[in-house]
Amino acid sequence: MKKILITLSITAAFLIAVPPYFLGFSIFNLGHAVQVGTSLSAKLACSARYVSGFDDQQIASDLSSYSPVTELVELQWSESPSQVSANLFGLAPTVATYRDGIGCSLDHDEGFDLDSLAVQKTEIRPDVEWPRGSLVTTINSELQSTLDNIIQQDNEQGLNSRAMVVVQDGKIVAEAYGDNTHPETPLLGWSMAKSVTAMMLGRLELEGKVSRDTSGLFPEWNDERANLKLHDLLQMSSGLTFDETYAPGSDATYMLFTAPSASDVAMTSPQGYKPSTHFSYSSGTTNLLSRYIQQLLDNQPQNTMNFLTRELFAPAGIATATFETDPSGVLVGSSYLYASGRDWARLGLMMAENGEINGYQVLAPEWVEAASTPNNSDNEKAYGYQFWLNRGDEQLRWPSLPEDAYAMMGNRKQSVMVIPSEQVVLVRLGWTSGEYPMEQNYKDLLQSM
Incomplete structure (x- = not known):
């Protein structure tokens, strides 16, 4: 099991000392805040890894955009079975499990047997034009240039655009992708x-x-x-x-x-x-x-x-x-x-x-x-x-x-x-x-x- 520690250069003592509003929750909901922090981290990290295929650095960055609390959450990865475990200084341990075709769900004692579900994936031909297939031959060069400029400006400004697609008259006429993303990235x-x-x-x-x-x-x-x-x-x-x-x-x-x-x-x-x-x-x-x-x-x-x-x-x-x-x-x-x-x-x-x-x-x-x-x-x-x-x-x-x-x-x-x-x-x-x-x-x- 691979272990990744997502943390800031602050300690548990600082967590207690800083004002609750800085951490994104009220002191009256401290218990639930800790649980939400680990559950959100486990669920989103699991899907980001096993559905979208993102790496550790991308996952950590995405989680941190929600609350500073997530930067203190410790994540542990397992490949067999495909799971992510999360805890906050040992508190509120949470596990999210990935299942092929089903994605990730938080493990819970009161739950359905998700392992029993099966999803038949759609097959599409690479040599057939979109939308029936995956072949795209209808790019408008002028429009593509505009879209390229938009996504470049977005990401230079830290807006983190990952996929942009333009369809006109039933055809893809422009598409652009950010780092670590391609036309088939979910x-x-x-x-x-x-x-x-x-x-x-x-x-x-x-x-x-x-x-x-x-x-x-x-x-x-x-x-x-x-x-x-x-x-x-x-x-x-x-x-x-x-x-x-x-x-x-x-x-x-x-x-x-x-x-x-x-x-x-x-x-x-x-x-x-x-x-x-x-x-x-x-x-x-x-x-x-x-x-x-x-x-x-x-x-x-x-x-x-x-x-x-x-x-x-x-x-x-x-x-x-x-x-x-x-x-x-x-x-x-x-x-x-x-x-x-x-x-x-x-x-x-x-x-x-x-x-x-x-x-x-x-x-x-x-x-x-x-x-x-x-x-x-x-x-x-x-x-x-x-x-x-x-x-x-x-x-x-x-x-x-x-x-x-x-x-x-x-x-x-x-x-x-x-x-x-x-x-x-x-x-x-x-x-x-x-x-x-x-x-x-x-x-x-x-x-x-």
Whole structure:
């Protein structure tokens, strides 16, 4: 077992001495903060190594961007089985395990037998043009030059852009990659997974297995929540209360880093607003959607994996994607989908083409239209079915982009921008902890077309 110590030149005594706010947590949540620090480190390090293929230095840098606490976490690597163990000065020991096709999940005593799951990977031909295959012969030299300049400037400024892909009229016309990344590197989309979770429900609807007007979603909801419709959850306007703050002690951190079942956390959320009246961005809501998908598929994790591959990934030619589960075997639909820049672009292209890709009608055009239509909430209408919209509120979200633009978006400034009027899809994957000039960069790319 290879041992790596990720540390700053400070001691445990300094950890106690420095103010809690410097470490990124309240002293009242110290116990949970330590657990979150080790769990986050183990989970992200495991996926970074065994899914994305990053080295120790890259992993340490990525973790440190979240909290100084992670720089004090000791990581131990095991290749057989593929695991990462983490502890903080011997406290809160945590293990994350990698499984081929399944990715990494935190080990938990209360969990599903994830070793029993199998994923059939999509095979695509290297001699067939993208998106059906992996051959790309349609690069626009002028546009490629613009994109090369953007990613170079990004990384000179420390913005850490890793993959950028431009699709026009169904073809890749420019793509660029940062250090340690190539066209097949699976990269974490964070909350872009939410959009894909919605697309799974769109596929289930086309197959006649669900309706957006369905209510009585969960047997556990035998109160006013029984009136909630699937439509309400898709638009983040269910009115359920969920603490999306990413700090120790919150619903969100408990859900992602300590709970054996991510959806269990949101399942207990009380009704705070009348359905459809109040938009509230909630990763918990998306994990309820993941749970509902599995419920529709007979509560069998293997059925969910089979459906995902057969009905969504395979028709699109997506071969690099890994959608990870929580310890209970339910997809973490809010956060844990890894895919290459080209595969994220395939997902965007499916939306841009009204649900069709490679000759397959994966989603109904009516569903795609509804997914990109503003909601009816009182406070923020520019959000569809787990997609951020440019239109819907008094001002455009991205004033310099076409009004019909909408996007998958995720932490660290991930984005897949779909612009139907231009038949364009723009992808950016990276690891930016601060601001990122997405709108300006996408505007420059559009002007170069």
